[in-house]
Amino acid sequence: MNLTESILSYRQYLKRKNYSKHTIRNYLHRLQSFLVWIAVPVEAVRPVDVNYYIEYLMEKRLSAETINAHLVVIRRFYSYLGDEEEIEIDNPAVEGIALRLPKPLPRHLRDNDLATFFEVVHKSRDMAMFVLMLRCGLRVEEVANLTLAAIDYKRHQVLVRNGKGAKDRVVYLSDDAANTLAVYLRSRPQTTEKHIFLVEKGPHKGKVISVRGIQKRIEYYSKKSGTSVSCHKLRHTMATQLLNAGAGLVTIQNLLGHSRIKTTMRYCKLSNLKAEREYHEAVAKILIKSGITLAGNLRC
Template sequence: MHYRRYLKRKNYSNHTIKNYLNRLKHFLVWLPVPVELAEPVHVKHYIDTLLEKRLGPQTINGHLVAIRSFYYYLQDEEELEVANPAVRGLALRLPDPLPRHLQGHQVAALFSAITKKRDLAMFMLMLRCGLRVEEVANLTLGAIDYGRNQIMVRCGKGAKDRIVFINIDAADVLAAYLQIRPSTPEQRIFLVEKGMYKGKPISVRGIQKRIEYYSRKSGVPVSCHQLRHTMATELLNAGADVVTLQYLLGHRRIKTTMRYARLSNQKARNDYYLSMTKVEEKSGTTVTWNVRC
């Protein structure tokens, strides 16, 4: 399909291309008129249909992006004189909740419930290195550089490569898993350990099912992405720079990383008192209050 090649030329990841094609398929099956006759009113009705299916605003906006991209393709590549029905202004307003992270006692409770060396290594990479679940699933043996204590994350979100650093506790549990990992030509690190797919790379959904299992076992409500949120929050509270965190997390926009800065109230507290101390030292005065009881 030419549209698939069009998306590949834009350097979209395979995951993104799959989502675009799937969302476009649903729209074209629903569309009551030929593709070239679609108008904004049709897209509005389609949004209503998705809302009736109880899809969230972010998911629905993803459908709009896929539809809009397809019509750009028709205009630019196929040179068809068609209007793009997915006009600007149709997107749903998104809530802006703060990222949820784990408290120290929750981290301890969760990891005390993890007994498998493979699972411990997977989730420590999320907690200490900030890897996404897809990045853990696709991690290969050649990406680990123990000499430099770093990991090359290839084709992360947005098909971008980046280097992350591995702390000693994460390095130790990863090394412990690699010692018992079956010898196999498969380069991806984390493998299925039983069943008909034994020895095959574990899937993203397989990893998510493991964290769901440990969440029930430990009584800690947690997802894979919350481990990444926890790393980001802990680094900011410890004084890490937002730009550094942006690089480590692989965020394209600093605005995304700044959401963690809003959450990092401990850093704000520390910065406030440190700065206020400097203000007082510079002015040479300390304000005191005469309060009558």
């Protein structure tokens, strides 16, 4: 088995599967880390070796989520060798080997924290990027990849191309999001670049701003405002606000681009004002219908 050729073929396979450049880079980096670590040929790796590798990653203080991501890459590489290259090989990354993950609830921002955060954002570009996350539920990668052609002002729509899972979807522009974006576009330098958000200073001025570049901007304003804000928290906040305003789960699922309703349902466990309202309304109706006041039966 020629390992170098197999890795190159695997890279081409990931491209054919339409994985993003970012995902392919991460896959190959994690695969390389594993292949450098193992002391036996690829075809001789056993589940016990993968367990030792998990221990090695834990000693490096990697999170359980990151370690499981490494295991996914190993498992898929061995599946590729068996299914695509037809090599008789056992997959050592067996099911059930992954670490258990905690399931923290998505964190959203309260109205006063949002106000405090946006008070310190004075650049029109940065304001537009953050408002698109908050009002349209865009992921940071989707903001970085947004093009001029994706904006439909007449219909108040944004076409998100190649979102997570290489899926396209349509989201909607609120009035404040549309106005904020328009303010930035009026001040945006004349350029042939089709991507909307560009670097404004330094040697990369005029180039497309990177995902990390956007994250650094939000980290800067978060520190400046004294609030804990991240790109993903803005997206979570949008979902929570829609839910509390009465929007249905399927609607929120479609807007966020979740492939499973189960993911969206996690927002129900948050500060769900909708559930609180519906509970009190329902109990009030029950009390009126039954005519029973339980507290009236109590004696001091």
